[in-house]
Amino acid sequence: MKKFMYFLENSFAPKLNKVANNIWIIVIKDSIMQVLPFILLGSLFALLTVPGAFFGWEWYPNFWTPFGWTMGLISLFIAFLVPFNLMEKKRLKKLRLVAALTSVAVFLIIISPQIITDGTIGFGHSALGGAGMFVAIIAGIVTGCIMKLFGNFSFFKEESVMPDFIKSWFDVMLPTFIIITLFWVLVDVMGFDIYTILVSIFSPLTDVIQTPYGFVLMLFIYCFIYSMGISSWVLSPVVAPGLIMGITENIEMLKSGTAHYSLLNLATDPTIYSTYLWIGGIGCTLPLVIFLSKSKSKKLKSLGIASLAPSIFNINEPVVFGVIAWNPIMMIPMWIIGILLPTTVWILTKVIPFAPIPTLAFNMWYCPFPISTWLTTGSINGILLVLICFVVSSLIWYPFFKVYEKQELRLEQTNNK
Numbered sequence: 001m002k003k004f005m006y007f008l009e010n011s012f013a014p015k016l017n018k019v020a021n022n023i024w025i026i027v028i029k030d031s032i033m034q035v036l037p038f039i040l041l042g043s044l045f046a047l048l049t050v051p052g053a054f055f056g057w058e059w060y061p062n063f064w065t066p067f068g069w070t071m072g073l074i075s076l077f078i079a080f081l082v083p084f085n086l087m088e089k090k091r092l093k094k095l096r097l098v099a100a101l102t103s104v105a106v107f108l109i110i111i112s113p114q115i116i117t118d119g120t121i122g123f124g125h126s127a128l129g130g131a132g133m134f135v136a137i138i139a140g141i142v143t144g145c146i147m148k149l150f151g152n153f154s155f156f157k158e159e160s161v162m163p164d165f166i167k168s169w170f171d172v173m174l175p176t177f178i179i180i181t182l183f184w185v186l187v188d189v190m191g192f193d194i195y196t197i198l199v200s201i202f203s204p205l206t207d208v209i210q211t212p213y214g215f216v217l218m219l220f221i222y223c224f225i226y227s228m229g230i231s232s233w234v235l236s237p238v239v240a241p242g243l244i245m246g247i248t249e250n251i252e253m254l255k256s257g258t259a260h261y262s263l264l265n266l267a268t269d270p271t272i273y274s275t276y277l278w279i280g281g282i283g284c285t286l287p288l289v290i291f292l293s294k295s296k297s298k299k300l301k302s303l304g305i306a307s308l309a310p311s312i313f314n315i316n317e318p319v320v321f322g323v324i325a326w327n328p329i330m331m332i333p334m335w336i337i338g339i340l341l342p343t344t345v346w347i348l349t350k351v352i353p354f355a356p357i358p359t360l361a362f363n364m365w366y367c368p369f370p371i372s373t374w375l376t377t378g379s380i381n382g383i384l385l386v387l388i389c390f391v392v393s394s395l396i397w398y399p400f401f402k403v404y405e406k407q408e409l410r411l412e413q414t415n416n417k
Contacts, residue, residue: 023089027144028137029236031081035074039244039363042071046251046361047375064255068129071361074244075132079107082140083147092151098172102179103143107136109183110194127195129248133241135198143179150175206242209267212350216342218267223283223338227324227331232282243269247361254359261353266346270358273314273365274372275382276345279390281316283334284341286369287394289319291401297408313366329407333400337393344392348385355385 045067052060080100087096111127127135150171186192208214218239222232246265253259272278280286289311292304300323307318324330348354358376367375370386 023086024141027082027085027089030085031078031137031140032236032240034081034085035077036363038070038074038077039361042067042074042361042363044364045070067361072129074129075136076104076107076128078133079103079136079139082137083144086140086144087147090148090151092148095147095151095172095175098176099143099147102147102176103140105180106143106183107132107139109180109187110135110139110198112187112195132195133244135195137241138198146179147175205238206245209239209242210246210265212343212346215267215346216339219272219277219342220335220338223334226282226320227334228326243267243272247358250357250359251361259359261349261357264357264359266350266357268358269365270360270362270376271345274362274367274369275358275376276349276355276373276385276389277341278314279369279386279393280311281314281320283316283320283324284337284389284393285316285319285324285334285397286311287390288323288330288333288397288401289316291394291398292319292323295401295405295408297405297412299412300405300408312368314368315366323404327404329400329404333396336396340396341389341393344389345385348388355379355381 045063048061048063049067051057052063080103083103084096084100087093087099092099111132183194187194209218218235221235225235226232247268247270250259250264250268253263278284280289289304289307292300293308295301295304303319303322307316307322310316310318324334349357356377356379360376362372362376364372369390370383373382373386376382
């Protein structure tokens, strides 16, 4: 165990942190974070559709329309933000807006949207929403890379008397011309369906996390890296698009009346953060916080009491960094929970349809359990499954907590002598 912990602390964690600090990872992560308000608004609008659908009110407003103008456009926003943030990081601020707008044009060329008939709001392409996240990221990356090559390019010499804004116009025209012409030739002239090609490349990843093994592996990795103090956001550039695409497909199935448990995607943000799994935060740490708050150890009790209020709202950094991270005794139960809890949820939703799978884009992860469970499922069985998850995680945390508590009590007694 000591050798393994040494490897994790001195080899694995530094390498993973290096990956987390890679400029492309940071750019994509920041871009996803910046569209979060639109995702949250989309979640709210999706939630507001429930009363009308449940009671069959014909007079009730159609909240799917504002949903389309928020979460239904997030890929378009991502296409704008990726090159914008890259230019910021590369200190090429003069190119950031042009790069962002060029990327939007590239994204629209790739997905070839069709305007819906007059009088109807929106575009006739699901790729503008969650379905196009991977494509939007690629469009942004390609645009950013080409723009970066022309960061110091200018048609004019430094001593030119031409006004600066005129210089800027002409200097950005060349990379913009190259990018737009390249994709126009590929898509319209040569007939390459880049959208379908990119979706087919990334679809295996999206498909894998919707399998029982992929679902469990993904959540185990979440717990594994978090137990080393590494934020799960390091995975967001890879995982977040797949989770968003999963709930987007669920919403479409709900709207079309085909939302059967065997077809619905379980790997979605609502499932993980709001409906069943991470009660108190990643690793289902609320039971541990409750144990800590009642501990005989003064240190652990103080930490538990301080962590209780944040944990109710699924904010668990205090307990993770105070008790779990790099603590061999407390890391192990988090790893076990990362395997056992998603397995339990998979069995009781996909294998045995005991509890429903979320079909709402509910991204208010700070909403306390089981309130969020009721809002996303409206099901008593859903509440029961949350209780099962709570009990299972409590049984896993408790013996390790008691071992750690005894260790801390011995230390306190030694220090008091």
